[in-house]
Amino acid sequence: MILIIFFLLHWYFSLFCQSFFLHRYAAHQMFLMNKFWEKFFYLFTWICQGSSYLSPRAYAILHRMHHAYSDTPKDPHSPHHTENLFTMMWKTKNIYNDYFSFRLKPEERFSKDVPDWKKFDLMADSMVVRVAWGVLYVAIYVLSISVFELAGTHWWMYFLLPIHFMMGPVHGAIVNWSGHKYGYANFDNNDHSKNSLLMDILMLGELFQNNHHKLPNRPNFAVKWYEFDPTYPIVKLLHMTRIIKLRTA
Template identity: 85%
Template sequence: MNKFWEKFFYVFTWVAQGSSYLSPRAYAILHRMHHAYSDTPNDPHSPHHTENLFTMMWKTKKIYNEHFTFKVKPEERFSKDVPDWNRFDRFADTMAIRIGWGLVYVLIYVLSISVFELAGTHWWMYFLLPIHFMMGPVHGAIVNWSGHKYGYANFDNNDQSKNSLFLDFLMLGELFQNNHHRLPKRVNFAVKWFEFDPTYPLIKLLHASGIIKMKTIS
Protein backbone atom coordinates (compact mmCIF):
# COMPACT_ATOMS: atom_id res chain seq x y z
CA MET A 1 0.00 0.00 0.00
CA ASN A 2 1.12 3.58 -0.44
CA LYS A 3 2.17 5.84 2.43
CA PHE A 4 -1.26 7.45 2.79
CA TRP A 5 -3.00 4.13 3.34
CA GLU A 6 -0.18 2.94 5.59
CA LYS A 7 -0.78 5.94 7.85
CA PHE A 8 -4.55 5.46 7.62
CA PHE A 9 -4.36 1.85 8.80
CA TYR A 10 -1.87 2.82 11.49
CA VAL A 11 -4.53 5.12 12.95
CA PHE A 12 -7.30 2.60 12.24
CA THR A 13 -5.34 0.01 14.23
CA TRP A 14 -5.31 2.43 17.17
CA VAL A 15 -9.05 3.04 16.89
CA ALA A 16 -9.77 -0.70 16.68
CA GLN A 17 -7.45 -1.71 19.54
CA GLY A 18 -7.96 1.34 21.74
CA SER A 19 -6.74 0.75 25.27
CA SER A 20 -4.73 -2.33 24.22
CA TYR A 21 -3.00 -0.71 21.22
CA LEU A 22 0.03 -2.57 19.89
CA SER A 23 2.57 -0.81 17.70
CA PRO A 24 2.47 -2.21 14.14
CA ARG A 25 6.27 -1.85 13.99
CA ALA A 26 6.99 -3.76 17.19
CA TYR A 27 4.29 -6.32 16.43
CA ALA A 28 5.71 -6.94 12.94
CA ILE A 29 9.18 -7.56 14.38
CA LEU A 30 7.82 -10.08 16.91
CA HIS A 31 5.74 -11.77 14.23
CA ARG A 32 8.79 -12.27 12.01
CA MET A 33 10.76 -13.58 14.99
CA HIS A 34 7.91 -15.99 15.75
CA HIS A 35 8.13 -17.44 12.24
CA ALA A 36 11.92 -17.67 12.28
CA TYR A 37 12.08 -19.31 15.72
CA SER A 38 8.73 -21.08 15.84
CA ASP A 39 8.38 -23.17 19.03
CA THR A 40 12.07 -22.87 19.92
CA PRO A 41 13.41 -21.11 23.04
CA ASN A 42 13.89 -17.93 20.95
CA ASP A 43 10.23 -17.80 19.94
CA PRO A 44 8.74 -14.67 21.60
CA HIS A 45 5.42 -16.44 22.21
CA SER A 46 5.53 -20.20 22.18
CA PRO A 47 3.35 -22.17 24.63
CA HIS A 48 5.97 -24.91 24.65
CA HIS A 49 8.68 -22.85 26.33
CA THR A 50 6.60 -21.14 29.03
CA GLU A 51 4.91 -22.55 32.10
CA ASN A 52 1.39 -21.39 31.30
CA LEU A 53 -0.69 -18.92 29.30
CA PHE A 54 0.11 -16.00 31.60
CA THR A 55 3.87 -16.53 31.62
CA MET A 56 3.75 -16.69 27.82
CA MET A 57 1.89 -13.35 27.74
CA TRP A 58 4.40 -11.83 30.17
CA LYS A 59 7.36 -13.03 28.08
CA THR A 60 5.77 -11.58 24.96
CA LYS A 61 5.14 -8.26 26.74
CA LYS A 62 8.77 -8.04 27.83
CA ILE A 63 10.15 -8.67 24.32
CA TYR A 64 7.55 -6.35 22.79
CA ASN A 65 8.54 -3.51 25.15
CA GLU A 66 12.21 -4.00 24.31
CA HIS A 67 11.48 -3.41 20.64
CA PHE A 68 8.83 -0.76 21.20
CA THR A 69 11.27 1.36 23.23
CA PHE A 70 14.22 0.63 20.89
CA LYS A 71 16.20 -0.86 23.78
CA VAL A 72 17.01 -3.84 21.57
CA LYS A 73 18.08 -3.56 17.95
CA PRO A 74 16.48 -6.33 15.89
CA GLU A 75 18.19 -8.17 13.07
CA GLU A 76 17.66 -6.46 9.72
CA ARG A 77 15.61 -9.39 8.43
CA PHE A 78 13.09 -8.69 11.18
CA SER A 79 12.92 -4.90 10.84
CA LYS A 80 13.33 -4.33 7.10
CA ASP A 81 10.40 -2.47 5.52
CA VAL A 82 8.14 -2.67 8.59
CA PRO A 83 5.66 0.21 9.06
CA ASP A 84 7.16 2.77 11.41
CA TRP A 85 5.51 5.89 12.88
CA ASN A 86 7.28 6.33 16.18
CA ARG A 87 5.73 9.69 16.98
CA PHE A 88 2.24 8.28 16.73
CA ASP A 89 3.24 5.15 18.65
CA ARG A 90 4.43 7.26 21.59
CA PHE A 91 1.15 9.20 21.57
CA ALA A 92 -1.02 6.07 21.41
CA ASP A 93 0.99 4.38 24.17
CA THR A 94 0.52 7.12 26.78
CA MET A 95 -1.36 6.08 29.91
CA ALA A 96 -3.79 8.98 29.55
CA ILE A 97 -4.84 7.78 26.10
CA ARG A 98 -5.22 4.17 27.25
CA ILE A 99 -7.31 5.22 30.28
CA GLY A 100 -9.37 7.45 28.00
CA TRP A 101 -10.25 4.48 25.80
CA GLY A 102 -11.10 2.47 28.92
CA LEU A 103 -13.52 5.18 30.05
CA VAL A 104 -15.16 5.13 26.62
CA TYR A 105 -15.74 1.39 26.97
CA VAL A 106 -17.19 1.82 30.45
CA LEU A 107 -19.53 4.54 29.18
CA ILE A 108 -20.74 2.32 26.34
CA TYR A 109 -21.44 -0.50 28.80
CA VAL A 110 -23.27 1.81 31.21
CA LEU A 111 -25.42 3.33 28.46
CA SER A 112 -26.20 -0.08 26.93
CA ILE A 113 -26.91 -1.98 30.14
CA SER A 114 -28.08 0.52 32.76
CA VAL A 115 -29.40 3.57 30.93
CA PHE A 116 -31.02 2.32 27.73
CA GLU A 117 -31.38 -1.29 28.95
CA LEU A 118 -30.88 -2.65 25.47
CA ALA A 119 -32.42 -6.04 24.75
CA GLY A 120 -30.12 -8.91 25.63
CA THR A 121 -27.92 -6.90 28.01
CA HIS A 122 -27.47 -7.89 31.67
CA TRP A 123 -25.56 -6.57 34.68
CA TRP A 124 -23.11 -9.48 34.65
CA MET A 125 -21.73 -8.19 31.34
CA TYR A 126 -19.72 -5.61 33.33
CA PHE A 127 -17.38 -8.52 34.18
CA LEU A 128 -16.40 -8.55 30.49
CA LEU A 129 -14.81 -5.10 30.78
CA PRO A 130 -11.32 -6.37 31.79
CA ILE A 131 -11.26 -8.50 28.64
CA HIS A 132 -12.31 -5.48 26.62
CA PHE A 133 -9.55 -3.37 28.20
CA MET A 134 -6.95 -5.99 27.21
CA MET A 135 -8.49 -7.31 23.99
CA GLY A 136 -5.23 -7.01 21.98
CA PRO A 137 -3.11 -9.18 24.29
CA VAL A 138 -6.07 -11.54 24.89
CA HIS A 139 -6.48 -12.07 21.15
CA GLY A 140 -2.75 -12.65 20.72
CA ALA A 141 -2.68 -15.09 23.61
CA ILE A 142 -5.56 -17.14 22.16
CA VAL A 143 -3.93 -17.29 18.72
CA ASN A 144 -0.45 -18.22 19.90
CA TRP A 145 -1.52 -20.61 22.66
CA SER A 146 -4.31 -22.46 20.89
CA GLY A 147 -2.66 -22.25 17.46
CA HIS A 148 0.39 -24.13 18.72
CA LYS A 149 -1.33 -26.65 21.00
CA TYR A 150 -4.79 -27.65 19.77
CA GLY A 151 -6.08 -28.85 16.44
CA TYR A 152 -4.73 -30.64 13.40
CA ALA A 153 -1.81 -30.14 11.01
CA ASN A 154 -1.88 -30.19 7.23
CA PHE A 155 1.91 -29.80 7.00
CA ASP A 156 5.01 -30.91 8.87
CA ASN A 157 6.65 -27.55 9.65
CA ASN A 158 9.14 -28.83 12.24
CA ASP A 159 7.17 -27.00 14.91
CA GLN A 160 3.95 -27.45 16.89
CA SER A 161 1.71 -25.18 14.81
CA LYS A 162 -1.89 -26.33 14.51
CA ASN A 163 -5.13 -25.37 12.78
CA SER A 164 -7.75 -24.81 15.49
CA LEU A 165 -10.69 -25.08 13.11
CA PHE A 166 -13.59 -24.57 15.52
CA LEU A 167 -12.09 -21.39 16.99
CA ASP A 168 -10.69 -20.08 13.73
CA PHE A 169 -13.77 -18.22 12.54
CA LEU A 170 -13.85 -16.21 15.78
CA MET A 171 -10.18 -15.26 15.26
CA LEU A 172 -10.83 -14.22 11.63
CA GLY A 173 -8.55 -16.81 10.09
CA GLU A 174 -5.55 -16.39 12.37
CA LEU A 175 -5.91 -19.83 13.92
CA PHE A 176 -4.92 -21.55 10.69
CA GLN A 177 -1.44 -21.38 12.21
CA ASN A 178 -0.15 -24.58 10.63
CA ASN A 179 -1.14 -23.40 7.15
CA HIS A 180 0.28 -19.94 7.79
CA HIS A 181 3.64 -21.23 9.03
CA ARG A 182 3.99 -23.42 5.95
CA LEU A 183 2.84 -20.69 3.52
CA PRO A 184 3.63 -17.40 5.31
CA LYS A 185 3.25 -15.26 2.16
CA ARG A 186 -0.10 -16.76 1.19
CA VAL A 187 -2.91 -14.23 1.67
CA ASN A 188 -5.60 -16.88 2.08
CA PHE A 189 -4.80 -18.83 5.26
CA ALA A 190 -7.28 -21.59 4.32
CA VAL A 191 -5.90 -24.50 2.27
CA LYS A 192 -8.29 -27.46 2.44
CA TRP A 193 -11.78 -27.43 0.91
CA PHE A 194 -13.45 -27.39 4.35
CA GLU A 195 -11.38 -24.44 5.62
CA PHE A 196 -12.51 -20.83 5.27
CA ASP A 197 -10.51 -17.67 5.99
CA PRO A 198 -13.11 -14.90 6.56
CA THR A 199 -10.50 -12.17 6.09
CA TYR A 200 -9.53 -13.24 2.58
CA PRO A 201 -12.61 -11.79 0.80
CA LEU A 202 -11.96 -8.47 2.55
CA ILE A 203 -8.35 -8.48 1.34
CA LYS A 204 -9.54 -9.17 -2.21
CA LEU A 205 -11.95 -6.25 -1.89
CA LEU A 206 -9.13 -3.95 -0.74
CA HIS A 207 -7.06 -5.15 -3.69
CA ALA A 208 -9.89 -4.55 -6.16
CA SER A 209 -10.40 -1.03 -4.80
CA GLY A 210 -6.70 -0.21 -5.21
CA ILE A 211 -6.10 0.36 -1.49
CA ILE A 212 -3.62 -2.51 -1.39
CA LYS A 213 -1.80 -4.44 -4.10
CA MET A 214 -1.39 -8.19 -3.78
CA LYS A 215 1.70 -9.67 -5.37
CA THR A 216 1.85 -12.94 -7.28
CA ILE A 217 4.66 -15.11 -5.95
CA SER A 218 5.95 -17.91 -8.11
Protein backbone atom coordinates in the same frame (compact mmCIF):
# COMPACT_ATOMS: atom_id res chain seq x y z
CA MET B 1 -28.41 -6.84 23.27
CA ILE B 2 -26.79 -3.53 22.35
CA LEU B 3 -23.75 -4.30 24.53
CA ILE B 4 -23.32 -7.73 22.96
CA ILE B 5 -23.35 -6.05 19.54
CA PHE B 6 -20.81 -3.51 20.80
CA PHE B 7 -18.61 -6.28 22.16
CA LEU B 8 -18.75 -8.25 18.89
CA LEU B 9 -17.99 -5.15 16.84
CA HIS B 10 -14.97 -4.39 19.03
CA TRP B 11 -13.84 -8.03 18.87
CA TYR B 12 -14.01 -8.37 15.10
CA PHE B 13 -12.85 -4.91 14.03
CA SER B 14 -9.88 -5.15 16.40
CA LEU B 15 -9.14 -8.67 15.19
CA PHE B 16 -9.41 -7.65 11.53
CA CYS B 17 -6.85 -4.88 12.06
CA GLN B 18 -4.50 -7.31 13.76
CA SER B 19 -4.86 -9.93 11.02
CA PHE B 20 -4.95 -7.60 8.02
CA PHE B 21 -2.70 -4.68 8.95
CA LEU B 22 -0.35 -5.90 11.68
CA HIS B 23 0.07 -9.49 10.55
CA ARG B 24 -0.40 -9.75 6.79
CA TYR B 25 0.88 -6.26 5.95
CA ALA B 26 3.37 -5.12 8.60
CA ALA B 27 4.95 -8.48 9.41
CA HIS B 28 4.71 -10.31 6.07
CA GLN B 29 4.16 -7.58 3.47
CA MET B 30 1.81 -9.82 1.52
CA PHE B 31 0.53 -6.74 -0.30
CA LEU B 32 1.47 -3.12 -0.92
CA MET B 33 -0.36 0.11 -0.07
CA ASN B 34 0.55 3.75 -0.53
CA LYS B 35 1.44 6.05 2.38
CA PHE B 36 -2.06 7.52 2.60
CA TRP B 37 -3.66 4.10 3.14
CA GLU B 38 -0.87 3.03 5.47
CA LYS B 39 -1.57 6.05 7.69
CA PHE B 40 -5.32 5.37 7.37
CA PHE B 41 -4.93 1.82 8.66
CA TYR B 42 -2.63 3.05 11.44
CA LEU B 43 -5.48 5.27 12.62
CA PHE B 44 -8.12 2.63 11.99
CA THR B 45 -6.13 0.08 14.01
CA TRP B 46 -5.79 2.53 16.90
CA ILE B 47 -9.53 3.27 16.89
CA CYS B 48 -10.45 -0.42 16.71
CA GLN B 49 -7.90 -1.69 19.26
CA GLY B 50 -8.24 1.32 21.52
CA SER B 51 -6.75 0.70 24.96
CA SER B 52 -4.87 -2.39 23.72
CA TYR B 53 -3.30 -0.79 20.63
CA LEU B 54 -0.29 -2.68 19.28
CA SER B 55 2.49 -0.92 17.38
CA PRO B 56 2.82 -2.30 13.81
CA ARG B 57 6.60 -2.01 14.06
CA ALA B 58 6.98 -3.90 17.35
CA TYR B 59 4.33 -6.45 16.35
CA ALA B 60 6.09 -7.14 13.04
CA ILE B 61 9.47 -7.63 14.72
CA LEU B 62 8.09 -10.13 17.22
CA HIS B 63 6.11 -11.99 14.59
CA ARG B 64 9.10 -12.35 12.28
CA MET B 65 11.09 -13.68 15.22
CA HIS B 66 8.26 -16.13 15.93
CA HIS B 67 8.54 -17.55 12.40
CA ALA B 68 12.32 -17.72 12.52
CA TYR B 69 12.41 -19.46 15.91
CA SER B 70 9.02 -21.20 15.97
CA ASP B 71 8.58 -23.25 19.17
CA THR B 72 12.26 -23.02 20.11
CA PRO B 73 13.54 -21.26 23.26
CA LYS B 74 14.11 -18.10 21.14
CA ASP B 75 10.44 -17.92 20.12
CA PRO B 76 8.97 -14.81 21.82
CA HIS B 77 5.60 -16.51 22.38
CA SER B 78 5.67 -20.28 22.24
CA PRO B 79 3.36 -22.18 24.62
CA HIS B 80 5.96 -24.94 24.75
CA HIS B 81 8.57 -22.84 26.55
CA THR B 82 6.37 -21.17 29.16
CA GLU B 83 4.57 -22.62 32.16
CA ASN B 84 1.08 -21.46 31.22
CA LEU B 85 -0.94 -19.01 29.16
CA PHE B 86 -0.33 -16.11 31.52
CA THR B 87 3.45 -16.53 31.71
CA MET B 88 3.51 -16.70 27.89
CA MET B 89 1.56 -13.42 27.70
CA TRP B 90 3.85 -11.78 30.26
CA LYS B 91 6.98 -12.90 28.43
CA THR B 92 5.57 -11.60 25.14
CA LYS B 93 4.67 -8.24 26.74
CA ASN B 94 8.20 -7.77 28.08
CA ILE B 95 9.85 -8.56 24.74
CA TYR B 96 7.33 -6.36 22.90
CA ASN B 97 8.08 -3.45 25.26
CA ASP B 98 11.83 -3.84 24.76
CA TYR B 99 11.50 -3.48 21.00
CA PHE B 100 8.78 -0.84 21.16
CA SER B 101 10.95 1.38 23.39
CA PHE B 102 14.11 0.67 21.33
CA ARG B 103 15.84 -0.82 24.39
CA LEU B 104 16.67 -3.80 22.16
CA LYS B 105 17.85 -3.53 18.58
CA PRO B 106 16.46 -6.31 16.36
CA GLU B 107 18.36 -8.07 13.64
CA GLU B 108 17.92 -6.32 10.29
CA ARG B 109 15.92 -9.22 8.86
CA PHE B 110 13.31 -8.68 11.57
CA SER B 111 12.99 -4.91 11.16
CA LYS B 112 13.61 -4.37 7.44
CA ASP B 113 10.86 -2.31 5.76
CA VAL B 114 8.41 -2.56 8.66
CA PRO B 115 5.95 0.37 8.82
CA ASP B 116 6.99 2.89 11.45
CA TRP B 117 5.17 6.02 12.65
CA LYS B 118 7.07 6.75 15.83
CA LYS B 119 5.23 9.91 16.94
CA PHE B 120 1.86 8.28 16.47
CA ASP B 121 2.92 5.13 18.33
CA LEU B 122 4.15 7.20 21.28
CA MET B 123 0.81 8.99 21.46
CA ALA B 124 -1.25 5.80 21.08
CA ASP B 125 0.86 3.95 23.66
CA SER B 126 0.69 6.67 26.32
CA MET B 127 -1.02 5.71 29.56
CA VAL B 128 -3.30 8.76 29.38
CA VAL B 129 -4.65 7.66 25.99
CA ARG B 130 -5.03 4.02 27.02
CA VAL B 131 -6.89 4.98 30.20
CA ALA B 132 -9.11 7.34 28.20
CA TRP B 133 -10.16 4.45 25.97
CA GLY B 134 -10.87 2.36 29.07
CA VAL B 135 -13.00 5.13 30.56
CA LEU B 136 -14.96 5.30 27.30
CA TYR B 137 -15.71 1.55 27.43
CA VAL B 138 -16.81 1.79 31.07
CA ALA B 139 -19.02 4.79 30.28
CA ILE B 140 -20.75 2.92 27.45
CA TYR B 141 -21.54 0.03 29.80
CA VAL B 142 -22.63 2.20 32.74
CA LEU B 143 -24.89 4.34 30.56
CA SER B 144 -26.40 1.27 28.89
CA ILE B 145 -26.93 -0.82 32.05
CA SER B 146 -27.33 1.55 34.98
CA VAL B 147 -28.44 4.91 33.58
CA PHE B 148 -30.68 4.22 30.61
CA GLU B 149 -31.37 0.58 31.55
CA LEU B 150 -31.54 -0.40 27.91
CA ALA B 151 -33.43 -3.56 27.02
CA GLY B 152 -31.30 -6.68 26.93
CA THR B 153 -28.58 -5.30 29.22
CA HIS B 154 -27.65 -7.10 32.45
CA TRP B 155 -25.18 -6.54 35.29
CA TRP B 156 -23.10 -9.58 34.32
CA MET B 157 -22.08 -7.79 31.12
CA TYR B 158 -19.64 -5.71 33.18
CA PHE B 159 -17.45 -8.84 33.17
CA LEU B 160 -16.85 -8.22 29.44
CA LEU B 161 -14.97 -5.01 30.22
CA PRO B 162 -11.57 -6.64 30.97
CA ILE B 163 -11.67 -8.19 27.49
CA HIS B 164 -12.31 -4.75 25.98
CA PHE B 165 -9.33 -3.35 27.93
CA MET B 166 -6.98 -6.13 26.69
CA MET B 167 -8.52 -7.00 23.34
CA GLY B 168 -5.27 -7.10 21.30
CA PRO B 169 -3.31 -9.26 23.77
CA VAL B 170 -6.34 -11.54 24.23
CA HIS B 171 -6.42 -12.20 20.48
CA GLY B 172 -2.68 -12.81 20.43
CA ALA B 173 -2.86 -15.18 23.37
CA ILE B 174 -5.61 -17.28 21.76
CA VAL B 175 -3.72 -17.58 18.48
CA ASN B 176 -0.29 -18.22 19.97
CA TRP B 177 -1.51 -20.72 22.56
CA SER B 178 -4.23 -22.64 20.71
CA GLY B 179 -2.51 -22.39 17.32
CA HIS B 180 0.55 -24.21 18.64
CA LYS B 181 -1.17 -26.77 20.88
CA TYR B 182 -4.57 -27.88 19.59
CA GLY B 183 -5.88 -29.11 16.26
CA TYR B 184 -4.60 -30.85 13.16
CA ALA B 185 -1.63 -30.39 10.83
CA ASN B 186 -1.59 -30.40 7.03
CA PHE B 187 2.20 -29.99 6.93
CA ASP B 188 5.27 -31.05 8.89
CA ASN B 189 6.88 -27.71 9.73
CA ASN B 190 9.32 -29.00 12.36
CA ASP B 191 7.35 -27.14 15.02
CA HIS B 192 4.07 -27.55 16.92
CA SER B 193 1.91 -25.31 14.72
CA LYS B 194 -1.68 -26.51 14.34
CA ASN B 195 -4.86 -25.61 12.50
CA SER B 196 -7.40 -25.29 15.30
CA LEU B 197 -10.58 -24.76 13.26
CA LEU B 198 -11.83 -25.78 9.81
CA MET B 199 -13.80 -22.56 9.33
CA ASP B 200 -12.03 -20.01 11.46
CA ILE B 201 -14.86 -17.53 12.00
CA LEU B 202 -13.76 -16.98 15.61
CA MET B 203 -10.28 -15.60 14.79
CA LEU B 204 -10.71 -14.54 11.13
CA GLY B 205 -8.28 -17.13 9.80
CA GLU B 206 -5.52 -16.64 12.36
CA LEU B 207 -5.95 -20.16 13.76
CA PHE B 208 -4.70 -21.75 10.52
CA GLN B 209 -1.24 -21.61 12.08
CA ASN B 210 0.06 -24.84 10.53
CA ASN B 211 -0.86 -23.67 7.02
CA HIS B 212 0.58 -20.22 7.67
CA HIS B 213 3.91 -21.49 8.97
CA LYS B 214 4.28 -23.64 5.85
CA LEU B 215 3.27 -20.82 3.48
CA PRO B 216 4.08 -17.60 5.41
CA ASN B 217 3.66 -15.24 2.46
CA ARG B 218 0.37 -16.67 1.20
CA PRO B 219 -2.47 -14.16 1.85
CA ASN B 220 -5.08 -16.93 2.06
CA PHE B 221 -4.39 -18.91 5.23
CA ALA B 222 -6.83 -21.66 4.19
CA VAL B 223 -5.31 -24.41 2.03
CA LYS B 224 -7.71 -27.33 1.88
CA TRP B 225 -11.08 -27.10 0.11
CA TYR B 226 -12.94 -27.44 3.41
CA GLU B 227 -11.03 -24.62 5.15
CA PHE B 228 -12.16 -21.00 5.10
CA ASP B 229 -10.19 -17.87 5.96
CA PRO B 230 -12.70 -14.99 6.41
CA THR B 231 -10.09 -12.25 6.05
CA TYR B 232 -8.95 -13.33 2.58
CA PRO B 233 -12.13 -12.25 0.69
CA ILE B 234 -11.73 -8.79 2.27
CA VAL B 235 -8.09 -8.72 1.13
CA LYS B 236 -9.23 -9.62 -2.40
CA LEU B 237 -11.90 -6.89 -2.31
CA LEU B 238 -9.37 -4.27 -1.18
CA HIS B 239 -7.09 -5.43 -4.01
CA MET B 240 -9.91 -5.13 -6.57
CA THR B 241 -10.66 -1.58 -5.37
CA ARG B 242 -6.91 -0.75 -5.62
CA ILE B 243 -6.60 0.20 -1.96
CA ILE B 244 -3.92 -2.48 -1.75
CA LYS B 245 -1.96 -4.41 -4.33
CA LEU B 246 -1.34 -8.11 -3.76
CA ARG B 247 2.19 -9.21 -4.50
CA THR B 248 2.57 -11.64 -7.38
CA ALA B 249 4.14 -14.99 -6.60
